[in-house]
Amino acid sequence: MNRIPRLEDFGISTETGFLPPNGPLRRLLNPYYEPWEYIMDDLKELLLAGKLRQKILQLPILEISHLKTEAEQQRGFVILSMFTHGFIWGKNEPVSQVLPPCVAVPFTRLASILDMSPVLCNASIVIWNWRLLDRDGPLDLSNLAMMHTFTGSHDEAWFYLITAAIEAQGGRALTAVVNAMKAVVDNSPGKVVYWLQKLSETIQKLERILVQMYDKCDPYLFYWKIRTYLAGWKNMAEAGLPHGILYQGVDDVKPYADQEELYSRYRKYAGGSAGQSALIHSLDVALGVQHTATGDSKPGDAENTPLKKNRPVSFFAEMRQYMPGKHRRFLEALENAPSIRQYVQDMSVNGVGNPHEIDDFEQEELLEAFDGCLEQLKLFRNAHIQMVTRYIVIPAKKGQSGMTTPLNVGGAADAPKTTISTNLNKPSNTHGIARTVNKEDVVRGTGGTDLIPFLKTARDETTECKVGPTTTKSEAKDNDRQVPNSVRLGLIH
């Protein structure tokens, strides 16, 4: 019998899901790490003053062995991921192709301990970066605050807060998943229905939280000012990072090495994205949704991640490499747990008189409850596609018109041509984030995905998993009707 994973074995709480139940550590108290914390105190101010790089370059290479507890290691990871992205992208400065040893060395070591990739991710910017305003208050938007942002803007904080508030529903969602699996093992259709209904209600809540993004996060600020810092260094040639980033002190080559050898050492990582949310992945796995969409991942893109080299991987498989190892292993355990979908399917195929002795009414209830969860997940994905259109596709299409301050981007159609520096100690000439609209007018995501077609595929893969009658053509059209005109008119794909 396949085992049902115990949440606590994977550092997951029945209350807070993937968020640490006692809240992330707010500061490293060991004075040894004061040089890091001092920079964190002023991170956004240093960025604004154009002094962050200078400050970081003055740092000693600190050992990570004094980070004893998991909470300390997570705090260290938050700090180093923000140093890394602040250093690489800067603020109205040329992008840097190298990460200095004082960040690269401890970051790669810490990433290896936490079994994740040394780059900013959903865990570092959201899961381990929040606090409660009132310690005894609820874990929701009324009482959540972010500890760190790059820009200090409310819009940036809100973007992370919405994601954190969604994650906060993880305890409820995963409790429902695990209990539904227990009910499957006990062959108790009534209980399976009960827990699936609970799960469906929770997924519906995720969508309600998601759409609150519009309240306090301005799409233009998001696109031009905030997203910059979340970008990674994969598919970022137009942003001045054709080879990725050299993690100095970790991947150095001998002085006489040729350029090819040198560039082979550069690391390519996707940027931070809520696509790395173990919660949404868990829902897919629990409901049996199989994603094959690759975005534009190519063989070899998984290089330097814990994935095997030179294997084409789906976007979803790849995103797991940017999750904490424990959360990734939870997903693997969930894949091997009793299949809720299989149970519902068996029941619906066999019907009355089957070994489970389920009657027509129960059968229908089971089917409705299961497919209801997938319907809610589809609606969540539809709302997300609309959001991506508002926050990425439209601003990318409109370009910089309307912005009053110089932008830290190389993505606009009128951006200067890139001259890539081959001198490792000299930053390249390109400013800021990736070009997001290419010559063919394809809008790409932070992970380099061909955005809207990819997201639609992920949504359709959700619906395809329903056990009841599969999506009709008119239903498929309805799905697309919910996506705004700019997308349907084929402006972007």
Ligand code: HEM
């Ligand atoms: C302003 C709001 C948001 C924007 C602009 C946005 C943008 C994107 C983009 C560009 C992708 C494609 C993957 C990539 O290239 O990184 C993506 C994927 C994804 N995002 Fe978001 N996102 C937003 C908010 C959220 C939130 C709050 C969540 C909730 C956890 C979320 C969950 C996901 C998931 C699960 C995927 C993977 C695709 C899928 O499962 O359908 N996103 N998002």
